[in-house]
Amino acid sequence: MKRAGLAAVVGGAALVASTALAQDLPAPCFLPPVPRAGATADHPKKAAASGDEPTLVVPAATLVNVHTHEAIELDAAPSARESERVEWFLRDRTNWERHAISAFSLATLRASVFALGARRVEVISGFRSDKLNEALRKKGRHVAARSQHVLGNAIDFRLVGVPTAQLVGWVTRFHHGGIGFYPRSGFVHVDCGRPRRWNEE
DSSP states (O other): OOHHHHHHHHHHTHHHHHTOOOOOOOOOEEOOOOOOTTOOTTOHHHHHHTTOOOOOOOEEEEEEETTTOEEEEEESSOOTTHHHHHHHHTSOTTTOOOOOOOHHHHHHHHHHHHHHTOSEEEEEEOOOOHHHHHHHHHTTOOOOTTOTTTTTOEEEEEETTSOHHHHHHHHHHHOOSEEEEETTTTEEEEESSSOEEEEOO
């Protein structure tokens, strides 16, 4: 399925997500909201006079970083500021270095949320600095020397309430990049590199 087909999956699966029940999980600590460019609390009339209409944004799910315990809402569709928020959220956890995150990998994550009816996503890994990547390699974590994480191309995640085998089954059908299955650790890796498959455990 091409990238356009992936977008169709998101739309077609929206009904599944809208009927999913909220899971009884503890509330994570959220990152502070990012203010809109040019909007300030001191000039509410100016913002209103600009003709901007309020927009209702319905979150698709909550993303939780398992290392920092931070969380952000994943909107049903990409927004203008999403890439900046995701870049911060998925920064290197050891030195806070930031890197742009693959929109294609994030689109697969978002589509899986709709298709499988998840409300909470736990993210294990996003961007990694060279130093963190090498440290994980030395610990024998089956990490590639030039990992797609170092390039900002990969996301490791799980859908809370969805079996990992079911998630990887869906990802294998619809994602056309790298796919790693980690059943013992309970997560799936996706990246926008060349199509390939592996199971490390």
